Amino acid sequence: MAEHPAYPVGLRLTGRRTVVLGGGQVAQRRLPALIAAGADIHLVSPEATPSVEAMADAGEITWHRRPYTEGDLADAWYALIATSDTEANTRASAEAEAHRVWCVRSDDADAATAWTPATGSSEGVTVAVLTSRARGRDPRHTAAIRDAVVEGLRDGTLVAPHHRTRTPGVALVGGGPGDPDLITVRGRRLLAEADVVIADRLGPRDLLAELPPHVEVIDAAKIPYGRFMAQEAINNALIEHARQGKSVVRLKGGDPYVFGRGMEELQALAEAGIPCTVVPGISSSISVPGAAGIPVTHRGVAHEFTVVSGHVAPDDERSLVDWPSLAKLTGTLVVLMGVDKIGRIAETLVAHGKSPDTPVALVQEGTTAAQRRVDATLATVAATVVAQDVKPPAVIVIGEVVAVGRTGTA
The missing domain is CATH 3.40.1010.10 (Tetrapyrrole methylase, N-terminal domain)
Incomplete structure (x- = not known):
């Protein structure tokens, strides 16, 4: 039997009795997929990990708090044997064979009648990978193949053409x-x-x-x-x-x-x-500061951050931003599209109470190969932008977190 490969098949376990022996780490990894399949799961184990116990408390599985006994696999369609008791595993495996119950054994794959493939899913497609027994079982190699296929499907580098008409x-x-x-x-x-x-x-x-x-x-x-x-x-x-x-x-x-x-x-x-x-996409308002080493919030420094558009100046009648109120906040201010208006923005913030020494960072072309960071203060930022020839796109960060990102300390 060992010379022949396993026959791949998808089990439809909805509402069908499935027995899991052992409540340890193996069960913790395998139970979520069985629950998702709608199986009628009976866990037989005197103990369980906190995660497995939570599944029982939620009613997702039925937990029999005792060791395996003869007859536990009666009427089962599928069994997962994963206890730390080798002798009990052997007896349970023999019972599964006698009742023609497909059985997976975590401690001895050669003694099992079924193997669990490495699985993953993407957009309704399930990928399951089994290694041919004749070539030896290498779970890490199997998982690596699974990961490569699933990642390719998810990010579009592995494109499978749709043969049914797509909805435009x-x-x-x-x-x-x-x-x-x-x-x-x-x-x-x-x-x-x-x-x-x-x-x-x-x-x-x-x-x-x-x-x-x-x-x-x-x-x-x-x-x-x-x-x-x-x-x-x-x-x-x-x-x-x-x-x-x-x-x-x-x-x-x-x-x-x-x-x-x-x-x-x-x-x-x-x-x-x-x-x-x-x-949704990753907003530059948090990702670009992060790429430049600036946390928009930091314990003991900033408990909030505000993102505003700087495409119109504070004194422009089209502006919807309450700049005087922003000047009173103690957290971080992130300005997008504001490079050419930063001088008037800085003047307005200072005029309404913000310290001229408040740190400012301008991160140009953030997360790209051309990224660069230019530091200033509210008092010097207008001149710095000109002197350093800062061009859009650039994210502007105003607040004490700029200093945190520069020094690593508050």
Whole structure:
């Protein structure tokens, strides 16, 4: 029997009696999948780990607090034997054989009638990997293969074509702060499946080079505006391509809903009857300071942080920011899109009570190879920006956490 490979099969255990012997670490790892499968689980063990006990307390499993006894496997469909008592495991394995119950043994795979594959899932697909017995069982090798396949499915580097018709629509994908590795797994997968990608300048541009040749990549900044405003033209482009039956990804920098005008695009698509999926992204407001060594909060220094847009100056009638109130806060202030307005922002904060010595950090091109950090204070930041030729995109951090990030101490 050992010369033949195992026959792979998927067990449908919903409502069917499944017996687990032993409440230790093996049971703790295997029980969640059995619970998810809807099995009628009976745990036989005098003791259990806190996590396994919590499953019993929640009613997810039935716990018989005693050692294994003959007859425990009667009427079972599947058994997992994982006690620390080798003699009890052997007797239970013999009972399983006698009752034709498929049985996994954690202590002796050769004595088992079933093996547990290394499993993972992605978007409704379960990947299960078994090593051929003839080549020897190496759980680490099997798990590594499983991980590689699942990761490839999740991040889109392993693309399986859809043979059924996909529903056309738009995905608003937050691409993160710039480093292509910081896009979400779901965002990367949707990019790999797209027919059309409409990308912002601040999106992770390196990801576009990985797209298949047939994917149409459109620079949002170069969409002809004509009689339309820029955002309206982008909305129309999204609608037009989706109506052609294409899968469209709107690739945006950061998160679609953090100064990304994502809701405007969602509303336009909804009015046009176009289905839309929103994929959150890592916002530059926290990730870029972090990449530069600055924590936006720190025990004993800042108990809150506030993110504001600096695209209009404090004295501009279009500004919706209450700058005088922000000046009174003791926490961290993160300003996005404010490089060219930072002088007036600093003056306003100081005029309403913020210390001129308050530390300021400007992080340009955060998380990319071109990242650089420039430090100043509210009193010197305007001159520093000019002297150091700081250009957007840059995230501006104002507060004592800047000093924490610079020295490692408060």
